[in-house]
Amino acid sequence: MSLSSRGEVNPQFWSGKSVFLTGHTGFKGGWISVWLSSMGAKITGFSLAPNTDPNLFEVAGIASLCVKSHIGDIRHLDDLRNAMLTAGPDIVIHMAAQPLVRYSYSNPVQTYETNVMGTVHVLEAIRSCKSVKSVVIVTTDKCYENKEWVWGYRENEPMGGYDPYSNSKGCAELVTSSYRQSFFPEKDYVKHGVAIASVRAGNVIGGGDWSLDRLVPDAITAFESGKPLMIRNPLATRPWQHVLEPLSGYLVLAQALYEQGAIYGNAWNFGPIDADTRSVKEVIELLIDQWDGAAAWKQDGCPAPHEAQSLKLDCSKAREELAWTARWRLEKAIKAIVQWQAVYRGEGDVRSMMQLQINDYCHSGRSI
Numbered sequence: 104m105s106l107s108s109r110g111e112v113n114p115q116f117w118s119g120k121s122v123f124l125t126g127h128t129g130f131k132g133g134w135i136s137v138w139l140s141s142m143g144a145k146i147t148g149f150s151l152a153p154n155t156d157p158n159l160f161e162v163a164g165i166a167s168l169c170v171k172s173h174i175g176d177i178r179h180l181d182d183l184r185n186a187m188l189t190a191g192p193d194i195v196i197h198m199a200a201q202p203l204v205r206y207s208y209s210n211p212v213q214t215y216e217t218n219v220m221g222t223v224h225v226l227e228a229i230r231s232c233k234s235v236k237s238v239v240i241v242t243t244d245k246c247y248e249n250k251e252w253v254w255g256y257r258e259n260e261p262m263g264g265y266d267p268y269s270n271s272k273g274c275a276e277l278v279t280s281s282y283r284q285s286f287f288p289e290k291d292y293v294k295h296g297v298a299i300a301s302v303r304a305g306n307v308i309g310g311g312d313w314s315l316d317r318l319v320p321d322a323i324t325a326f327e328s329g330k331p332l333m334i335r336n337p338l339a340t341r342p343w344q345h346v347l348e349p350l351s352g353y354l355v356l357a358q359a360l361y362e363q364g365a366i367y368g369n370a371w372n373f374g375p376i377d378a379d380t381r382s383v384k385e386v387i388e389l390l391i392d393q394w395d396g397a398a399a400w401k402q403d404g405c406p407a408p409h410e411a412q413s414l415k416l417d418c419s420k421a422r423e424e425l426a427w428t429a430r431w432r433l434e435k436a437i438k439a440i441v442q443w444q445a446v447y448r449g450e451g452d453v454r455s456m457m458q459l460q461i462n463d464y465c466h467s468g469r470s471i
């Protein structure tokens with residue numbers, strides 16, 4: 104990677120690159136599609152149809168940004184492999200997943216099938232697809248064995264996960280590591296030419312997320328219907344970050360994997376600065392402060408399944424080795440969501456708003 108692009112998403116790099124993106128019909132997939140397409144990348148998407156109404160895929164017209172938008176299931180290896188072979192991508196970004204903790208308690212089999220075998224299938228398809236050079240497998244901050252301590256988790260700490268979602272993502276990490284060692288080892292990089300990394304981001308927020316059981320979407324739905332938001336665990340802390348933060352990390356890492364190869368082929372945390380690992384209550388109060396209209400929250404006393412109380416990521420490795428750091432503080436991230444929501448509510452052009460926010464993000468200074 105040239106020195107000028109260290110830590111920066113480099114539009115020249117992405118211009119003309121073929122990218123196979125799973126999860127393009129989802130929240131993070133929609134945002135990264137807008138970003139990639141604005142830099143001239145050729146996107147082939149592969150995902151299930153969106154499962155919320157409304158959804159970012161339709162609202163922002165994501166299909167029109169793709170060379171090919173497959174509605175397909177990563178649990179079906181042949182379909183996935185055929186789509187990848189036809190696309191012949193340079194880069195694979197695997198984001199498709201069953202990403203919800205609560206849903207995973209009621210649907211553990213589907214969660215493991217999608218998150219574990221789906222990842223096996225993506226890696227298996229890559230084995231057949233000789234054009235691929237750079238692979239980013241998206242897991243989560245919840246993949247670590249949570250010890251409820253105050254320190255941030257580092258990339259070399261043990262995988263774990265209490266609930267099926269978190270655990271399935273720990274398994275996806277182990278699968279990625281096994282495929283890398285068994286089929287794409289660093290010592291044979293000159294022969295196979297494939298560099299594979301996994302990425303663990305924090306709790307991602309941003310305009311255009313309508314998933315159930317996520318704090319900010321639930322809050323917006325409650326406020327817009329004139330009800331208070333019911334919060335199960337106001338004192339739980341999470342590493343909150345705007346969606347553009349981890350996406351910039353994934354793109355910078357994909358560049359490094361492509362240009363520098365297997366030395367970057369390992370695990371990476373992309374979280375906020377420590378000061379933005381904050382409680383659920385603080386996030387909601389910031390949102391209420393900026394919300395244009397009545398908004399309130401109440402403690403939900405109903406019994407709820409186990410969720411970790413505290414979670415923080417140590418991002419020293421990305422900072423030192425990729426020169427990547429977070430850029431937007433939590434207040435700015437919340438402001439961006441409120442602005443996005445106002446455009447959506449006013450039936451404005453949300454895709455243009457997303458592009459404006461991407462441009463703003465790229466020109467922002469670092470958080471530290």
Ligand SMILES: NC(=O)c1ccc[n+]([C@@H]2O[C@H](COP(=O)([O-])OP(=O)(O)OC[C@H]3O[C@@H](n4cnc5c(N)ncnc54)[C@H](O)[C@@H]3O)[C@@H](O)[C@H]2O)c1
Pocket residue numbers: 125126127128129130131132149150151152153154175176177178197198199200201202217221241242243244304305306307308314
């Ligand atoms: N949003 C967050 O806070 C967060 C935090 C850490 C990690 N992640 C990870 O980031 C990724 C994207 O999350 P998101 O927030 O955009 O979720 P999302 O629910 O908005 O999107 C999930 C995507 O996966 C696709 N998908 C699900 N099952 C599939 C299947 N069987 N076959 C093909 N496609 C399938 C969906 O169609 C959708 O495109 C996931 O891997 C998630 O675990 C998200």
